[in-house]
Amino acid sequence: MTNDPFSELHSANTEIPQIRTHSPIAIFYKQKIGEKILYTKVQDGEISAFEDEEYHALHKNQNFELMYVLHGELTNFIEDKEYLFHAGEGCLLNTQILHREILSDGCNVVFLNLSPALLRDLFANDSGDGPIFQFLQQNLQSDAQWKRSYIEFSPCLPYQSEGFHVIIDSLQLEVATSKIGRSYFQRGLILRLLDALENANQFTLQQIDLDLSKEDYLVNRVIHLIESRFGNISRKEIEAALHYNPEYLNRLLKRQTKMTIATYAQMIRTQKAQQLLNTTDLTIQLIAERLGFSSEAYFYHYFKKQTGFSPNQYRQKFKL
Template sequence: MSNDPFSKLHAANTEVPQITTYSPIAIFYKQKIGEKVLYTKVQDGEIVAFEDEEYQALHKNQNFELMYVLNGELTNFIEDKEYLFRAGEGCLLNTQILHREILSDGCSVVFLNLSPALLQELFMNDCGEGPIFQFLRQNLQSDSQWKRSYIEVTPCLPQQSAGFHIILDSLQLEVATAKIGRTYFQRGLILRLLDALENTNLFSLQQIDLDLSKEAYLVNRVTHLIEGRFGNISRKEIEAALHYNAEYLNRLLKRQTKMTIAGFAQMIRTQKAQQLLNTTDLTIQLIAERLGFSSEAYFYHYFKKQTGLSPNQYRQRFKL
């Protein structure tokens, strides 16, 4: 990307490229279109776009980076490990993490880059106490540069949060404007965005230690895949995604959680059905469709077997 006007790559004392934006806030969009990628940068009151080959070199960012998949899926190589991210999922990386992304055809993804200086300014008033804010505070400390971890973001329900997308779109508009007062709006929206990520009705957050053992890493990937698909995933699909024998993965999961892949998937699927019944007004038919059941009748049978109540009975008893 030597012609990329978005950023500068610095080798300094290492061969690893570092992406520098020279701005407290920058938003980047990537969309895979055939063999090319459409790059769009929103920064300092300007929007710049161009089409180019996909940049696939391992690199670090000078700023903290929040990646969020808008459509499709991508493979993210974080340090020496491989992760699959689908629409509605994302991750928050500190400045020390090596990474690169490969987008599937039709995938679109947004990257929000926030400078350490900006985050220090935002945290002067001690905003937020959840895992996102704790992660950022820890990594802003000068003695934390060695930490090899990141935050993984997974949607709680099989529907993207309209409120989260409204905040993201509003932030883009404010970063793209040159109007007076924009910096105040931008900072407020960043805090609201981080706070939305910590809403347990919208997202599930997990801090991933990159120095995990192979067994712990694989168990984490299995549970992530099951939770990301809301329990609607087979052993063969997990085997294909992780390139490990399904029976081997099943043994690892059972050793750590006392549950088989089928049992864990069943538990997650039931929990998501309960959450949709409790927190939304979706019809039973739509809930069955969102969770991948072949029919509403099969969902009724499945849910009653798991909980002892029909979906309607459960909703009447526990609706928030």
């Protein structure tokens, strides 16, 4: 990235660039337009934008970074692994993770950078007790400064959370303003955003520890792939994503969960169908489409076989 007015790349070790911002809260947007990237930064009451080449170097961040895909998809290279993130998915990285992103054409993604000092100040007065807050608090401890870990999140139902987008938009407005009281609104919205990520009706979370054993790491990856695709994923697709033999992955998953990939995927797909029937007014046809069934008739057959109820019977009996 040449003449980047948004952040300064610096490093004590020239082989590991580190992106540093100069305020406790900074929001960056990246949008792929043809061969160029449109960069937009919101920080300290100002909005700036410029167009440049995509920055391809593996780097760390001085601050915690929350990435969220607004539209399209991107490939995130985290350490030596490659992951595909779709709209509605994202991750929260600590300061020890080497990473870089490659956006697909039309992709739009937002990055929220939060300084450790800001988070310590926030948590001294108000904090949740779920996995996001625990992850941040653990990583703020001095003995965690070398841990390589992050959290992946994906929508627990096959559509994006409008409420989460409203919080992001509201936070952007408060970071962009110079009006009195902005810091109080910013801090409140950050807490609301982190709390929204912990809403089990909106997001599925998984903490990834890169220093885990190979087996534990791969099982975690398989589980996350199945859950993030609502059970609608084949062994071939898992093989393509993880670059491991599917029979090997199947054995690892069965060893730890007592379920094969196919059985685990069926369980997740059924759970998502039950959740949509319980908590929404979506038609049966639309639920079938969103969960990737080839037809409404096949969905009826599948659901009845898994639960003993037809979708309509299940909704009538269990709808919240």
